[in-house]
Amino acid sequence: MRLKPKQQLDLKALKVWRIVAILEWLFFFLILITYGILIKYLTFPVWPIYLILLGVLLIGYFKIFLVPKLQWEKWSYEIYENEVELMYGILVVRRVIIPMIRVQHVDTKQGPILRHYGLSTVTISTAATVHEIPGLEEEKADELRDYIAQLAREADPNE
Amino acid sequence: MNNWKRQHPTAIFIGFISNLKELIFTVIAVLIFGQSSQAGGTMFYTIFFSLILVVSLGNGIIKWVTFRYQLAEDELKIKQGLIFRKRRYIRKERIQSIDLNEKLLQRLFRLVEVRIETAGGGSEPEFRIVALKKQEALEIKNELLHKNPAEKTSEMEETGESLPMEEKSVSKTTSDQPYQWKLTGFRLFITAITSSGIGIAATFVAAITSQVQQFIPDAFYEQFIGWLLHSSILFIGFWVVVILFIGWFITLISTLLKYGMFQIEKQLDEIHITRGVLERRNLTLSATRITSVRIVQNILRQPFGFVSVYVESAGGGRKEEDLSTILIPLCKRKEVTQILENVLPEYAVDMVYTPLPKESVRRYIVRLIFPSVIIAGLLTYFLSYGWISFLLPIMAAGYGFWQYVDAGIGKNESLLWIRSRAIARTEVLIPRKRIQAMTTTQTFLQKFDLLFSVHVSIITSIIGKTFTLRHISKEQSEECYLWYSYEETENNRED
Incomplete structure (x- = not known):
């Protein structure tokens, strides 16, 4: 098999992808905040907020840290x-x-x-x-x- | 010099009728969806639609009055438009093909529609003059399509502009004996019987029958439905069969009319396709612009070894045929190579397929079983006797295996051929120089079995098209890669 391509993207691209991912992640973060506000003014149960918090954090980890890194490493x-x-x-x-x-x-x-x-x-x-x-x-x-x-x-x- | 001509006045009528045809669909749609049976509703619709009719008639007249053309020495000049005037000069060198179509309406008045296709896409690659006398149309065709300019001018001097073209066409045919292929009556019949459009037609019939209820008195309808619910499943089955049969019959007739008198004529680099009984349609394909050939065998035709052959070409291609043009409506699979030899010699090869690796059986089967298990699970949960639907995954497995068996790939120096089955079995022949880009992919599931998929992209009339073969082996993917690569020293590329 011929050799795999070797040229890689600029390291700064990773940074840019992360920034874009953060901006996208803010949308999920917004859900968390909305729910927080809802609890304050309406009689919503409190426990789902922990679930949402966990979800948002997990998404954040994947979107901002893991995926861009892997993507960058795989790009050639x-x-x-x-x-x-x-x-x-x-x-x-x-x-x-x-x-x-x-x-x-x-x-x-x-x-x-x-x-x-x-x-x-x-x-x-x-x-x-x-x-x-x-x-x-x-x-x-x-x-x-x-x-x-x-x-x-x-x-x-x-x- | 200034002899601008108009189309035949029937153009108004033809335009009007085709507007009417579109309108009928709107009327049906309104009837079906806009079920507002308030008083005054009908009144409103009557006024509304007659207004549209009057406007479209007026529009047609204006179009006819303002549309004028003139055949000059090397170009066709066209003026059109009342408020926004447009002039269009179609230069001879830019013309790809000129086809004369005799659609139903044109035929009634012994007229033809001229369809001019120009090179280089642009905003309007296609141009139509709806109604012309055949004589005039042939004049345009011969003036603009005559390839050799020197020969043309000499002939022009001799014969003058308005002389008919018999001489020219004769000189053309004698220079090169054209190859001809015709669809025989028997084959036409088989084509019609085994056409896979049945499903579509049946849906259409079912939709119509479901709408019929509005025209049947309510009392009768209720009685009928009550009776229907009481009657056995067999009876409903009977109705399904009737609907399918009507659908099949409609497809049969429409296919007979569409592909009747089908004929291919190959002359030099051009393929002329003529077809249709009531509507004579004419299509010119340039062999040099064809980007791939597809051999399709639907399930009904498989037992008899019949296939149909399509071509993709950069430019051209009718909408109703999935952007590709039918080249051979029906022939035996083993005849394909021989016909292609005459029509498209570049594509006439004995296709030998290497099968896919054993590992890919599982992927083909699992891919189909997975959704069918979900469906069967849901059915079992919600319906009594739903468990019968667990036959579905078994069938899916069999089907997946069938897909695996049919899948294959092969190549020579200049051609790649891929065989796969979605529902119909499709073989695609693609020349290397027509492939715009090749991609191999490996999903994380394929990784376990070291499988790959290969995708090749070609140009078709409007956008690109990508053909895919799933689950090929590592060696096959590497072979494809090497085959397509334009680097001479693929194996030992080192800095």
């Missing part, structure tokens, strides 16, 4: 001369080949959080599919984008 990619290879996923491990001659365009994009950390996402589109390499350093992402675009241009259409 490699740019070869003739193709791009991606490998990622925790429960479902995906391994993708995108030949350069099938690449239609390459973009970089960044949201506010990524921008704050100087990161960007590279998007590779073929005529049928779209793939992403999330969280590379801005300069590296731009470089990569131009590099892939150039390889895609040069790729031999007769291959």
Whole structure:
């Protein structure tokens, strides 16, 4: 079997994922707070709040600590001369080949959080599919984008 | 020079009728769902619908008046619109195919619909002129589809613009003897009988019969239902059979009409498909744009070894056929390769399949047993005699095993073929150079058995399509990977 791709995402991507996860987790936290308020003003039983607290904490642990870490560890990619290879996923491990001659365009994009950390996402589109390499350093992402675009241009259409 | 032409006036009528057709569905929907039987309701609906009719008629007239076309030397110019005027020039080089369709209404008036497909997608890859005299339509077709410009100009000088095309088409056919394939009457009949559209038609019939109650007097209806409830299960079974039979009959007739006189003609790089008894439909496919071939065998056809063949192509493809075009409605499985050799030689290979590893039997079976056990459990809990439903998991297991047996994969240098069963058995043939991306996946359950799934993506008319084969072995997944990889030194890639 050929070697697995080795290039990894920027470590700061992990940070960004965690921040996003915290923001999402706040929604669950809101449920806890709502229930707390309900107890105060209405005659709701008190015991479920412990259950909810436990649930929210568990979700928090998984979403904020465990999942992003595993995800980051599992993410790797490699740019070869003739193709791009991606490998990622925790429960479902995906391994993708995108030949350069099938690449239609390459973009970089960044949201506010990524921008704050100087990161960007590279998007590779073929005529049928779209793939992403999330969280590379801005300069590296731009470089990569131009590099892939150039390889895609040069790729031999007769291959 | 300035000779703008309008469509045949029947276009108004045709547009109106097709509006009416849509309206009928709305009326039915309103009747079914909007059961407000207050006084004045009918009055309101009558006014409402007649207003729509008047507006659509007026709209049709305006469309006809404002739509004008002109056939110039190398392009078709079109003007349309009353308030927002639009001019569209369709250049000859951009045209992919021109098809002349004789739908039912057009046929009544001896007219044709011209469908022009242009390259490069864009916002409107397809363009229709609804009603033209056949003569004019052929003129447009020949003017715009003639490939060789030098030849064309010389002929133009000789014959002038308006001369018919007999000469041209003759010169075309003599240059290359086209291959023809026809659906025989017997096969057409088999196609109709074994068509899997029965389910859909039966649902439709059932829906209609359930609505009939509104037109039956209440007293009679109550009596009938009471009687029905008293009567045995056998009797209900009888009704089910009747509904299925009517559904089957409708499918039979519609299939006969749809695929009657089906014919493929291969000429150079183009495949012309003509079909239909009442509505003659014409479709041109470019062989170079076909991205995969699917051989589908539904359960009814399996005992007889009959299959139907579909093609996916980048551009084209009718909506009603799941975005892919039917190439052969029915033929024997063993004839497929021979027909493909003539129509799409690239795809004519002897497909040899390597079966999936033994480990994947379990995955196929468990995947189906799991939901069926849940269903059976629920049924047992809620219904007396519900335990009978535990036959379901047993059937599911058998079915899963069947899916396993049918699954297989094979390849040569340029083609990959995958066989799998959802309900019908499907074989897909995909050329390597048509695959946009290949993915292998491994779920945590597959990990225990070292199994993988492979997904290949291709372009179809609108969006991409991905074909998947589940639970292949590690070796098979690696083989696929190496086969598709564009890197020459796959095995010893080291920095």
